[in-house]
Amino acid sequence: MSDQQNTQDQTEASEDSTANNSSLLQSIMLNSAALGGFAFICTIIIALTYINTADNIKQQKKLAQLKALYQIVPKNFHDNDLLTDNINLHVEQLGHRNAQTIYLAKQQGQPTVIVYPVTTTDGYSGDISYIIGVNIDDNSIAGVRVVSHQETPGLGDKIELRKSPWILSFNDLSLENTQAEDWTVKKNGGRFDGFTGATITPRSVTRSIARTLNYHQQFIDQLLKKIATTNQKKVSNG
Structure with a gap:
């Protein structure tokens, strides 16, 4: 080649x-x-x-x-539009991470119940979010309902009304008719029942409710003024 x-x-x-x-x-x-x-x-x-x-x-x-x-706040207990009479606020004392809607119920133009959205971070499995209605005339509880949680099924989930009537035990209570030391579960010297195998959950909710009532007493007058001002602006803006 x-x-x-x-x-x-x-x-x-x-x-x-x-x-x-x-x-x-x-x-x-x-x-x-x-x-x-x-x-x-x-x-x-x-x-x-x-x-x-x-x-x-x-x-x-x-x-x-x-x-x-x-x-x-059943519809026959108020004559105003709750979706209008409200204000969005970020209240750290109520566990808010961002602005939440606080509602105001009225009868014939007079405020009757204010409803706070609250989150406690002390639950056994994390956040427990609920709303609480407080009567304006005597600062007593109109009602409490849990709206979201991740507590243990069959144990901590008894905070839900459909699982247990426990949440109704707060109705009509206030800081005036309930001593400060009573705002916890019986295991810790309070007046509220705990759950078998789940003390953390009811204790967290109970103490959070007491904190919310304290906030209410301190700021209710300011809140009513803010809501009134906000509603006036809504009307002015059409």
Whole structure:
């Protein structure tokens, strides 16, 4: 075989190798682009799913709160629109992480019950959110309803009215007719029943309710003025 033939063969082999390398590089680039595009699409889908789920959870919690609201203040106990007579406030003393809606019930223009949304972070399994109605005339409790929690089924979930009447034990109580040391469970020297195998949950709710009543007594006059001012602005803005 001549040197010329060897050179030609080497050249062809080099060209084939270059072509193969180029083809391999293109294949790698195409695969990388495809994987990157797939990952991007998956990220978008996951993000949209999270947003939709978060919005749905928020909406469900809002509906549960409104349902509980009308249990505490039945429609025949007020003649105003609770969805209008309210104010959005961020109250750290009530466990708020962001602005929450405080509702005001009225009869013939006179405030009768104010309803606070409250969250206690001391539950056995995390946050316990509830609403509490307080009578304006004597600062007593009109009612309490739990709207969301993650407490243990069959134990801590007895804070729900559909599981136990325990939550009704707060009705008509106030700081005036109940001593400070009574605002805890019997196991800790208080007046409220605990749950078998679940003391933390009822104790957390009980103490949180007492804190809410303290907040109410301190700030009710300011809140009524704020709600009145807010309603006037709503009317002015049409």
